Amino acid sequence: MRRSVAAITATAPVVALGTFDGVHEGHRALIARAVAVATATGRPWLPVAFFPPPKTLFGGHPFLSSESEKHTLLVEAGLASGAAPSEVVIVPFDADFASTPAAAFVDALAARAPTALVVGEDFRFGRGRAGGVHDLEAAGRLDVLPLVAIGDEVVKSSAIRDALDAGDVERAGELLGAPYRVSGTVVAGDRRGRTIGVPTANLAVDPRKALPVGVFAVQVDLPDGSRRGGMANLGPRPSFAGPAASLEAHVFDWEGDLYGADITVHVVARLRGQTRFADLPALRAQLAADAVAARARLALAPA
Structure with a gap:
């Protein structure tokens, strides 16, 4: 497991970027897209995730997946889509990292010369959540996926936490995909x-x-x-x-x-x-x- 973007060893990887708390159906769609792009271009793919989630650090919200659970789930999701990641990056999300300027994070990604960055449309990053998905264009080709909905509910980690709070583990499982x-x-x-x-x-x-x-x-x-x-x-x-x-x-x-x-x-x-x-x-x-x-x-x- 890598702890920073700078530690990535893969050459020109396809990078799936997100918090990936729970590795739910929305995350799985993003990973499937990353695997598809990697397969089409002949490049490796890898996820860049964060732990704990920002909402845990700043708001005290419970997380869905521990760091080790997240690692396992990311590998499993890749295999289910046809290819294991070449490596898994889980960045420790602490106060120091949260203060990183958005431009510095983009520069770190650009230094790895990614073939593509695959990201959800609601991804935010950098100090004060100042960075949006289109700021990532400076790091490489950008592939932005819309949010996934099941029925009339958008799949989000917060919706899964709400289902768990209500004891509705079957609904949580539907949103998670398992x-x-x-x-x-x-x-x-x-x-x-x-x-x-x-x-x-x-x-x-x-x-x-x-x-x-x-x-x-x-x-x-x-x-x-x-x-x-x-x-x-x-x-x-x-x-x-x-x-x-x-x-x-x-x-x-x-x-x-x-x-x-x-x-x-x-x-x-x-x-x-x-x-x-x-x-x-x-x-x-x-x-x-x-x-x-x-x-x-x-x-x-x-x-």
């Missing part, structure tokens, strides 16, 4: 799940990451390369004291030790909101019902 994902390292929990017959993998999640709240049907990518169905509690645990937000996933039909492993949870559908139970028997009964509902819902989901 179920919302949460990746992280499994950490030790209080092991209460094992005592009630529902062991869970507890994920360490950046508190800045957007998380819907409730109980969900999920698919889990395990270290052995398999993908298993499961169910997960996201957000606070109303029946127990503990962290304000967490992700606890129970993997169906699987036994093993995941502590210290990196896994990815794909949030497929919401089963219910969170409820505080008076005793463990009531909690066990509800979890059994949740498992039945999750298996039924996952049977409808693409593999």
Whole structure:
């Protein structure tokens, strides 16, 4: 992973430029166009992205994709369009970078002699968001894509955050082009799940990451390369004291030790909101019902 435009090593690349938070359907269209241009010109393509998003730095808004998730999603989107990127650039977006004059950013891009710059029509950059897409013409051939809409809604990261806030993970998945994902390292929990017959993998999640709240049907990518169905509690645990937000996933039909492993949870559908139970028997009964509902819902989901 490269950390700056200056670190790009590809010769005359096609550059897809954007924040790419979530790598949603609009971003995927932009990447598909970059791959098409790269294929037609015989040049490599690469994305230039930023993390965290400006809205996280300046407004405290949660982000959709961590830096590592964004890297994975960008590579996957390229492969889905026919070509992996030659390299991935994710620039650390901090106060120093945000103060970069727009002209300096254009000069940095021009120094890499891009074959083309592929960008969405609403892209802004530079100190005070002073730079617009047509300022990029000084860096090379410009290919500006219109915003993508699904139904009557423009696909934007803010719309996906709103859907997640409402617990509508299926709508979020439509806008993303895939179920919302949460990746992280499994950490030790209080092991209460094992005592009630529902062991869970507890994920360490950046508190800045957007998380819907409730109980969900999920698919889990395990270290052995398999993908298993499961169910997960996201957000606070109303029946127990503990962290304000967490992700606890129970993997169906699987036994093993995941502590210290990196896994990815794909949030497929919401089963219910969170409820505080008076005793463990009531909690066990509800979890059994949740498992039945999750298996039924996952049977409808693409593999």
